Amino acid sequence: MTVVEAHRPNVVIVVADDMGYGDLGLFNDGRSSTPHLNAIAAEGVCLAQHYSGSPVCAPSRAALLTGRYPHRTGAIDTLQGRGLDRIALSETTIADLFRSAGYRTGLVGKWHNGALDPRFHPNARGFEEFVGFCGGGSDYYDYALDIDGVEVEGDRRYLTDVFTEHADAFVRRHADEPFFLVVAYNAPHFPMQAPEEIVQRYTDAGETLGAALTYAMVEVMDAGIGRIDATLHELGLADDTIVLFTSDNGPYLGEVLGVSLDRFNYGWRGAKHYVFEGGIRVPAIVRWPGRVEPGRIEESMVHFTDWLPTLAAAAGIDVPKALDLDGSDVGGVLAGEESDVVEQRFWQCNRYAPRIEGNAAMRDGDWKLVRPSIDSLMKVTDGDRLVDKALNFRGQDAIKEVDRSPLPEFDPGDPPAPLLFDLETDPFEQNDLAASEPDRVLAMSAALEEWFASVEADRAGNVDDRLL
Numbered sequence: 001m002t003v004v005e006a007h008r009p010n011v012v013i014v015v016a017d018d019m020g021y022g023d024l025g026l027f028n029d030g031r032s033s034t035p036h037l038n039a040i041a042a043e044g045v046c047l048a049q050h051y052s053g054s055p056v057c058a059p060s061r062a063a064l065l066t067g068r069y070p071h072r073t074g075a076i077d078t079l080q081g082r083g084l085d086r087i088a089l090s091e092t093t094i095a096d097l098f099r100s101a102g103y104r105t106g107l108v109g110k111w112h113n114g115a116l117d118p119r120f121h122p123n124a125r126g127f128e129e130f131v132g133f134c135g136g137g138s139d140y141y142d143y144a145l146d147i148d149g150v151e152v153e154g155d156r157r158y159l160t161d162v163f164t165e166h167a168d169a170f171v172r173r174h175a176d177e178p179f180f181l182v183v184a185y186n187a188p189h190f191p192m193q194a195p196e197e198i199v200q201r202y203t204d205a206g207e208t209l210g211a212a213l214t215y216a217m218v219e220v221m222d223a224g225i226g227r228i229d230a231t232l233h234e235l236g237l238a239d240d241t242i243v244l245f246t247s248d249n250g251p252y253l254g255e256v257l258g259v260s261l262d263r264f265n266y267g268w269r270g271a272k273h274y275v276f277e278g279g280i281r282v283p284a285i286v287r288w289p290g291r292v293e294p295g296r297i298e299e300s301m302v303h304f305t306d307w308l309p310t311l312a313a314a315a316g317i318d319v320p321k322a323l324d325l326d327g328s329d330v331g332g333v334l335a336g337e338e339s340d341v342v343e344q345r346f347w348q349c350n351r352y353a354p355r356i357e358g359n360a361a362m363r364d365g366d367w368k369l370v371r372p373s374i375d376s377l378m379k380v381t382d383g384d385r386l387v388d389k390a391l392n393f394r395g396q397d398a399i400k401e402v403d404r405s406p407l408p409e410f411d412p413g414d415p416p417a418p419l420l421f422d423l424e425t426d427p428f429e430q431n432d433l434a435a436s437e438p439d440r441v442l443a444m445s446a447a448l449e450e451w452f453a454s455v456e457a458d459r460a461g462n463v464d465d466r467l468l
Helices: 035-042 057-066 094-100 159-173 196-204 209-234 304-314 382-392 438-461
Strands: 010-016 045-051 104-110 129-133 144-147 150-153 179-184 241-247 284-287 296-303 344-348 360-364 367-371 419-422
Touching: 010 057, 010 209, 010 304, 035 209, 035 241, 035 284, 057 094, 057 304, 094 104, 094 179, 094 304, 104 159, 129 159, 159 179, 159 209, 179 209, 196 209, 209 241, 241 304, 296 304, 344 438, 360 438, 367 438, 419 438
Parallel strands: 010 179, 010 241, 045 296, 104 129, 104 179
Antiparallel strands: 045 284, 129 144, 144 150, 241 284, 344 360, 360 367, 367 419
16 A cells, blocks of 8 residues: 555544435425535535445445445444444455554544454554444433443433534644544434424424424534534644545434434435435535535435545555455546546345345446335344344443354245336336336346345455354
């Protein structure tokens, strides 16, 4: 790996949790208050066709961190009690690259790519500094923080604000040296908790309780992003810092503890867990002074796997070819220049072990093939659900090791027929064209199967102590 010393911009990546297009004030006619994100969008580029690596958290984050499809990395599900959220030890993360290039690297917030084993801890995966939690969720008031591997009891301040403080401190601490910082807020992931006065403002405006809680959580996060951005400006770093904001996957829609989280999702079909646009098309805003024209909307397709090669190139870091990335450098796309983009992208997600029969999709240009989900393959046993709930919400001391018992198996039955959409004319996936385009369905199905065989072969060959 080589590093070009002439220009080494700082990088700040902010990742929201389960935040959809419709949760951003920019796209919901101001139903939620996100003035700081709106301002950053006005100073940068907003990506209209930006895709996460998966419709669920851990696999999606693995794609962002490695530049590779999540199946290849071993992170195939969210179940940390099973070890299925882990990025294989043989994988190289974006933090590994930046740290080895002389950057100070930090992660504040949610990890969810390996718990219960220090080898999978953020400090062992390229992040020199870590403050947050390693599992998939946390209470916003009753929590403990993992600070570089040491558990520290929380002080019951709102967790989003605490994460902001630690991110702000990281920037101040490393203002005189190049830094790479990921701020992984867990907002607006459940449990749905937010300051009452902000929630009340939204319910008074006519929002349902679920929407009000979500928008309040997003508003506090937006204020935190504004504070970090203000520090970048105060320290004279804003003009030399690339800022990326995105979400790990689409919003959870449905009922949680008696509260419906159904709300505006920009019209996209589907939501978290599913490979329709509502589960995988996520907001992305990039401010890159001197490179990105302010206020521009980019229509090209960009994927989570593209960020590692793009940001590494921006920092002058040569990525070893041996990493075999699935993403590509889209710096030219962000700048509005003529640039090749990958036309084919793939997704697949179910519980426990990947099955290509259901909840799989591919894009080939404007065409999108969807294999709808199969209910039996989306099930989690009550035992595994309870274990992960304990891990997420202060039960870590009771569980020390991953469950290595055989994974449950569910009969997929007869898979549903694939669906085909032309996203140029039908971005909301309402008009199935499979019957009128049988040759295209066959060709895209074959490409999807070929991709699946490739990523599953990599997963099987990625042998270490994570669970296969």
